Amino acid sequence: MLFNSIEFLIFLPIVFCIYWFVCNRNVRLQNAMVVAASYVFYGYWNWRFLALVAFSSIFAWGLGLLGGAAPARPCSTTGQLKGPLPARGSCAWRPKACVWASVVVNLGILCFFKYFNFFQNEVVSLLNMLGFHAHVWTLKILLPLGISFHTFQALSYTIDVYRGDIKPTRDWISFLAYSSYFPQLVAGPIERATHLLPQFLAPRTFDYAQAVSGCRQMLWGFFKKVVVADNCSELANLILDGKVEGSGTGLAYWLGMLCFTIQIYGDFSGYSDIAIGCSRLLGINLMRNFAYPYFSRDIAEFWRRWHISLSTWFRDYLYIPLGGSRCDKWKRVRNTFAIFLVSGFWHGANWTFIVWGALHAMCFLPLLLLERNRTNTGVAAEGRALPSWKEGWQMTVTFTIVLLAWVFFRAPNVTTALSWLSSMVTLQGGLLVKGVGLSKFVNLLGGIVVLFGVEWANRKWPYGLERLPSSRALRYSLYVALSVAIVVFRGGQQTFIYFQF
Amino acid sequence: MKKFGVNFLIFAVLLACCLAAFILVTVLSFKSINNMSFRVDADTVIVGHSMPECAVDDSLLSGVLNWSSSGEGHYISYYKIRRLLERNPNIRYVVCSFSPWGDEDVVRLDKDYCYGLGCILPFLRLSDFKDLPRIRVLAWEKALRDYWTLWMTKPFGAVQLSAWGHYLGRKQCNVDKDRRYAEKVVCDQKTFKPTRHIRLIQQVCAAHGAKLILLQTPVYDKSRWFADVSWIHAKYFSDIEYWDFGSLELPKECFSDINHLNETGAHAFTKRFESKLTDLRSAAK
Numbered sequence: 001m002l003f004n005s006i007e008f009l010i011f012l013p014i015v016f017c018i019y020w021f022v023c024n025r026n027v028r029l030q031n032a033m034v035v036a037a038s039y040v041f042y043g044y045w046n047w048r049f050l051a052l053v054a055f056s057s058i059f060a061w062g063l064g065l066l067g068g069a070a071p072a073r074p075c076s077t078t079g080q081l082k083g084p085l086p087a088r089g090s091c092a093w094r095p096k097a098c099v100w101a102s103v104v105v106n107l108g109i110l111c112f113f114k115y116f117n118f119f120q121n122e123v124v125s126l127l128n129m130l131g132f133h134a135h136v137w138t139l140k141i142l143l144p145l146g147i148s149f150h151t152f153q154a155l156s157y158t159i160d161v162y163r164g165d166i167k168p169t170r171d172w173i174s175f176l177a178y179s180s181y182f183p184q185l186v187a188g189p190i191e192r193a194t195h196l197l198p199q200f201l202a203p204r205t206f207d208y209a210q211a212v213s214g215c216r217q218m219l220w221g222f223f224k225k226v227v228v229a230d231n232c233s234e235l236a237n238l239i240l241d242g243k244v245e246g247s248g249t250g251l252a253y254w255l256g257m258l259c260f261t262i263q264i265y266g267d268f269s270g271y272s273d274i275a276i277g278c279s280r281l282l283g284i285n286l287m288r289n290f291a292y293p294y295f296s297r298d299i300a301e302f303w304r305r306w307h308i309s310l311s312t313w314f315r316d317y318l319y320i321p322l323g324g325s326r327c328d329k330w331k332r333v334r335n336t337f338a339i340f341l342v343s344g345f346w347h348g349a350n351w352t353f354i355v356w357g358a359l360h361a362m363c364f365l366p367l368l369l370l371e372r373n374r375t376n377t378g379v380a381a382e383g384r385a386l387p388s389w390k391e392g393w394q395m396t397v398t399f400t401i402v403l404l405a406w407v408f409f410r411a412p413n414v415t416t417a418l419s420w421l422s423s424m425v426t427l428q429g430g431l432l433v434k435g436v437g438l439s440k441f442v443n444l445l446g447g448i449v450v451l452f453g454v455e456w457a458n459r460k461w462p463y464g465l466e467r468l469p470s471s472r473a474l475r476y477s478l479y480v481a482l483s484v485a486i487v488v489f490r491g492g493q494q495t496f497i498y499f500q501f
Numbered sequence: 502m503k504k505f506g507v508n509f510l511i512f513a514v515l516l517a518c519c520l521a522a523f524i525l526v527t528v529l530s531f532k533s534i535n536n537m538s539f540r541v542d543a544d545t546v547i548v549g550h551s552m553p554e555c556a557v558d559d560s561l562l563s564g565v566l567n568w569s570s571s572g573e574g575h576y577i578s579y580y581k582i583r584r585l586l587e588r589n590p591n592i593r594y595v596v597c598s599f600s601p602w603g604d605e606d607v608v609r610l611d612k613d614y615c616y617g618l619g620c621i622l623p624f625l626r627l628s629d630f631k632d633l634p635r636i637r638v639l640a641w642e643k644a645l646r647d648y649w650t651l652w653m654t655k656p657f658g659a660v661q662l663s664a665w666g667h668y669l670g671r672k673q674c675n676v677d678k679d680r681r682y683a684e685k686v687v688c689d690q691k692t693f694k695p696t697r698h699i700r701l702i703q704q705v706c707a708a709h710g711a712k713l714i715l716l717q718t719p720v721y722d723k724s725r726w727f728a729d730v731s732w733i734h735a736k737y738f739s740d741i742e743y744w745d746f747g748s749l750e751l752p753k754e755c756f757s758d759i760n761h762l763n764e765t766g767a768h769a770f771t772k773r774f775e776s777k778l779t780d781l782r783s784a785a786k
Contacts, residue, residue: 006639020502206502215509476515483516484523488646 001044003274004226004490011041012278019282020206027203031177034200034282038182042145045186049144052109057179059105060154064161064168064175067098095162102158106151113147118349146186148346152313154179157193159317166194174200181284183275187268189289189309196286204283213466214280216479220454220465221273223482228447229266230491232259235444240410240420250427253420260410261403262448265294268307273463292459294402294452295380297394299363300373302402310346314339329369336368337361347409352417356408363401379460443489524645537581537624538588539566545778546585548578549598549716555761556718558771565778569598570617575698576634577617582702584624586709594781595706599715599743601693601730618644632701695737703741714742714781719749719770721759744777746770 015037023029043050160166178197239256272289279286293305322335344357367373381387411417454464547567554569706713734743755766
């Protein structure tokens, strides 16, 4: 079920009413309702994979109970014992074994569904290159929706239990609600058990301000996705897939990639806003996933603002265990490359994503090694309406670097990406793209101006419509104007890009 | 909770009113701006889907207007023809594309979209709804938006959706890349049901003194693409004149894909079409 569909517009009010009017007396009942709604939501796409979601959830829950936290051990800096003391008669190996089981099974599921054919093709190519005659045995594997998000969330629970950051819960319904929570099940934000699970264990009461803010955030998310991202996507696809006359030139690629850059932001951050807003209607707070990344002044700041849930996940579960920044220079380089390459590979089974990750690593590393990766931690142009010349230049450069890296994200293979880049850098050919109606450009430009204008004005706040005029008439006019724009100016319906991850 | 419900209801009512006002303004404005009257002296009009749209270059002909539109089913053509004949009494010949698709097939092709529905919205009467195939709610919604886009982009008489004229790449020849080239698409004679709208088109033409001609434009490989619709004509519409150019031999360079001509092909075919039309006009005199 897509958020931007009639089915969801019918589904959500029903869930909302049952959640607050029928199930509100009992937390367990509310959580059971969330589980049922989540399974309907996911099953609407393909009911066959419900078993996989259920298995992954119950497996993680079971491992959490079985393993528990790691035995107490001295903290490396203070010497004090960290973690619970082991119960008498408990097996010290069990917690670690359970974590490893979780890692193997969850990553195994992910690798099978997402990477099997890729690895097989690469191995076969290598063997053929070495003179062996190997055959490809490609399985027609359907990628379950949101598998990367779901498995990471399950994995983080078992690791957090092992670390003693959270106690394993016996309440399996609350755990199922946490692990299959429909607003963030298929495209994030990737939640942590320490943040989300306690909210399901505690009673919830309806909060008017939170519900209104949630509706506003959803409205903004729909605008970003349906008006901006979908319109950008139409134009980007026409140009980058060579479907219009005049595509294939340097300037045309710049235009296409500009549209894609805005599309991916509008699409993904729009989805996150809808997910977070929808969740707030149910009294649950999800973590912020985007903090206006295209206003970043350097790549380090970009990665603190883009897909925050994923980058913090990799930081906490990969980067820091590898030593993080508290090690010698070469290990820091290794750790940085590792995290960016894995992050790239997480996005898809293609060399283009790995190259994309490597490019970002190469741009990030100088800042890290020069210890300038935390220079820009505040809001751009704080207290001022416009950025300074220096900030403007920094934002432009960062945006351009990110745009050029997106070429590898969008292109079907590395060769095509390099060919596009070559055309873009040499600016070969002119810019005369025929076959695209003027109204499309006007809609697009209008949507982009509104998007960046509103977000710039509200860059201090969690989402674009957080702060509005106090006049009720003005607020309602804005809501209605955005809603009409969503209905009238929306692009052709596109699925969310990050569903494929 | 009560306050939230009341405020949400206020918002919903305001939104419904705004959307209703928007629809009304759009319908009224289109009716006044585009009433389907010709601005040139033409006695022949071509309607139908992408095949005649790409095949006949009306700028090379006199007295002919090609108002075909990609994806147009016969039921859309019917309402278009009806309106055209009401507004242009000089029309003598209506050339309509002939395809094996029933109306339900056309609607089913893209469940949430009906090609051409937007441009005929202002001309539909209440009594027409019983003849329409089942169209989903989303398709009606998209038709309204198409109609609004039409008004915004071409307010002075165009009936084609703005994007359709170019999607085939007039200068290209992509026959070998056309995935459908590998498929054999046939029409099952046992299950086929002819569209009733061809008869309705015939009736409305007769009522306005115009002659209906069914047209099949050239296809690259008749054995692959179900261009062999002559049996349908013979069985169901033998009383209607049929210009079957499906077997016309044109080189591969004339085709944009297996069933659409490119610019080169259109120029070659237009000459053939003109010759046939001239003969028809002469015979009528």
